[in-house]
Amino acid sequence: MSAEQNHGLEKDAGPAPGPHPQATHAAPNGNSTLSPEEQSRFGYGPLSHVNTKEAVLRPFGGEFQPGLYKSVEQRKFANPAPLGLSAFALTTFVLSAINMGARDITAPNIVVALAFGYGGLVQLLAGMWEMAVGNTFGATALSSYGGFWLSFAIVLTPGGFNIEGGLIETGGEAMFYNSFGLFLMGWFIFTTVLLFCTLRSTVAFFLLFFFLDLAFLLLGIGYIQRDSAGAPNPPVIKAGGFFGLMAAFTAWYNALAGIADSSNSFFVVPVAHFPWSPTGRARRQKTERETV
Structure with missing residues (x-):
């Protein structure tokens, strides 16, 4: 990768807040300075060529981090976010x-x-590893949605806990649909809480929870407000399915951002920053300095 490309990536990511010293370690060949590639402290994603030595990193969907966070240089664990995002995306897609x-x-x-x-199971495990690397948001979100899929599967498993059959026997299909609608509305509320925590992050990270929030809302309404035949409202359910597909593809996009790096990809996934995000503010300040 050329120096010009590295410069472009650093410009896109923006300077990290706080101390940002230049690397002074000796290179393996004995030189006192390191090349841009050797100065890299963040091995993947749009921030892969930002020197994160003693720095605070920008919000990044590939790390499932909606806010500023410390360098991951010294941690001994791989990034669990792409695994959890991929597990969520595929199940949501289907x-x-x-x-x-x-x-x-x-x-x-x-x-x-x-x-x-x-x-x-896989998303729950990824959430537990997010806890190990110190990512509270990632641990809460991935573990919770892993629990959502497990509970969803329990409800729909024939026999087993007999949840669906028991509700239908007690109050007919209407009771099951109302119960399932409340179940989905509860997850809509939880996703809204998480959505608020992404407002200072990147656009792709925000859209993941925005689309998912709309999907839960519409699916919940579709089960509670049924059609004239008493079945889940088909147009509303289809609309919920559409936003679910959008959430799935956005989750895959964020997962790719966390996986792709110079060792396995010819490109780095771009990220779009909100104007009020740390990177957006840093770019505005730079523009103001350049115009003075």
């Missing part, structure tokens, strides 16, 4: 496609396997 009526599939039974094995 369920949302079914909600939109893809291939005339009317029952979401195939999602049960994904919800147990990938969206549930």
Whole structure:
């Protein structure tokens, strides 16, 4: 990767707040200075060529971090965020496609396997590793949505806890639909709480929770406000499925941002910063200095 490309990446990421000393370690060949590639302290994503020595890093969806956070240079764990994001994205993609009526599939039974094995178990494990690396937001979000998929699978598992069958036996399908609608509305409230924590992050990170929030809201409404036949409202359910698909693809985008680096990719995934984000403010201050 050329020096010009490195300069462009550093310009896109913006200078990190706080102390940002230049690297002074000796290079392996004995030189007193390091090349731009050797100065890299952040091995992946749009910040892969920012010297994070004793620095605070910018919000980054690939790390599932909505706010400023400390350097990860010395940690001994890999970044668990892309794994959790990928598990969430694939399971959400399949369920949302079914909600939109893809291939005339009317029952979401195939999602049960994904919800147990990938969206549930794997995402829960990723959330626990986020706890280990000190990412409170990532641990809360990934672990919670892992729990969502596990509980979703339990509800839809034939036999088992007999949740769906028990509700239908007690009060008919209306009771099950109302109960499931309240279940989804609860997750809408939780996602709204997380959404507030992404307002100073990147656009891609914010959109992930924005689309997911709309998906939960519409699906909850679709189950509570049913059609004339007493079934979940088809147009509203399809709308929820559409925003679920958008959330899935946005989650994959953030996962790619956390995986792609100079060792495995010819490009770095770009990130868009809000004007009021730390990077946006730093760019405005730089422009003001340059125009003086």
